[in-house]
Amino acid sequence: MLKQFFILCSGADTDILNDCSIGEQNKYAGIGATVFFTAVMATIAASYALYTVFDNLYSSILFGLIWGLLIFNLDRYIVSTIKKREKVLDEILQATPRIFLAVIIAVVISKPLELKIFEKEINQVLLEQKNELTLANQHQIAEQFNPKISELENQILDLKSELDLKESEVNALYDTYISEAEGTSGTKLLGKGPVYKEKRDKHDASFAELQQLKIVNHTKISAIESQILAIQKQYTSNVAKSQPIIDNFDGLMARITALGELPWLPSFFVFLLFLAIETSPIIAKLLSPKGEFDFRLQDQETIIKTWTLQNVAERKLVLKTDNAINNKVYNEIADEEEVMNYKRKKARELLQFQADAFLKKQKGVL
Structure with missing residues (x-):
């Protein structure tokens, strides 16, 4: 049950993966577990960050869950859309935009947890800032x-x-x-x-x-x-x-500003940790060799692609043949006397109708 849940988190096609080996299934279960626990960390980070804003536990948890689901969906989409290619360079180019997105997500996730990890140091900085603000406020008043x-x-x-x-x-x-x-x-x-x-x-x-x-x-x-x-x-x-x-x-902005007053190296290592967690599914897919699932998926996509191209080609051929037949038929009947007489009769009736209508309109004007 847990394995199937993590496979679902990986975004892999379960119909194809069920026919693959246990090792292939375990690989995608591991990728799905990484996606899931990244979303859990995002939920915890967002809940704490929002708690510093709303100062309400239930509202913070609710919006934290929504944020975690959003991160889960993004990670699942990123991992599921990366497909193995014949050339490593093509895979890297394919993954580059997703890696940039992963970096942004890692920054968003890590920052609230940095605030919690360095809470005591931040409180000291905030205390000094409050004292300075108090003195400045008294002086201004x-x-x-x-x-x-x-x-x-x-x-x-x-x-x-x-x-x-x-x-x-x-x-x-x-x-x-x-x-x-x-x-x-x-x-x-x-x-x-x-x-x-x-x-x-x-x-x-x-x-x-x-x-x-x-x-x-x-x-x-x-x-x-x-x-x-x-x-x-x-x-x-x-x-x-x-x-x-x-x-x-x-508040949140004051704490982030106070965090910037602290040495940057510890915060940078925390960011690197979450960056590694966030990009690990992508890196795992890039580094892993082309497996059974990839071959089966490619085979299925090739079948659908070939069938679609054949249908398109056949429709184009039918259209081309039908146009040629129509042109030939119309060219043959264009010189028939009966058709010419019929067209001449209808043209004469149209001209007479137009002349009568014009005359009626002019009489109305006069």
């Missing part, structure tokens, strides 16, 4: 808010500078009236005279202005700090919203 934050911080610095300037002015007035009282400057009279009182009043007025300015500026600073805090919260919110996109940056 910060560029949207930093100018506004800098502007508000400058406003706070201006308000604080205004307070510092006013406080310096009050301190200077304080030093002035104290020096006047001590007699170390100004009138240099010890005691609290009119000049001292004038300077003290000026200081007290400036101090009252400083207290009022502190209240106003502190209120403004608190409002500006609230704006800065709101902007920082918005920045944090934008970073949090965009971070899941970066965290999910591990």
Whole structure:
């Protein structure tokens, strides 16, 4: 049962192969097994690749089976259409397009399995890329808010500078009236005279202005700090919203790109492995000598080809003979008087009919 299944996978004509030797049947069973297991590998590879895309086990398995059946059909077609020829060069030319197709199939099959084999290394590369993307994303979002934050911080610095300037002015007035009282400057009279009182009043007025300015500026600073805090919260919110996109940056295309960052030699050997598996049925047929099945198949094709060519030749001969007979018959009756009179009569009737129809049409126009 298993042998018959693998023979069916090889695409060989079972009616012819059943009459061949056991060794010939085993050869095609081996070719069919290679075709079958290549399709199995294609199913596994496609299922994993699609799982990285859909993240759904059942959908991945379903589409993986469809892909595996497609590869199975292609391989079976490739193997079954390669026939043994008299010259090796003819066989190679015949197999060249199919080998190119096998190479393409091998690439498609091997790439998803490479992703699975080097999954840990790929995850490390993806982690580094995600970290770089996270930093770049934070920097880009910060560029949207930093100018506004800098502007508000400058406003706070201006308000604080205004307070510092006013406080310096009050301190200077304080030093002035104290020096006047001590007699170390100004009138240099010890005691609290009119000049001292004038300077003290000026200081007290400036101090009252400083207290009022502190209240106003502190209120403004608190409002500006609230704006800065709101902007920082918005920045944090934008970073949090965009971070899941970066965290999910591990799809099929990202993994293939990350695989390209790894050393190429291990991936190349995996590709060579699947290329060998995919092309092994073709190579086996090219290298194997012309066997009993090939001779029987050639004999059957020759019989059909000869029979078809004979039928075509006979039909051409019948057509040629029939044309010659018709030409001879028409040449013989062309000179008979009776035929000439009959043709003359019908031609006269046709001309009369045309003349009557033309006359009727002209009367209608007038």
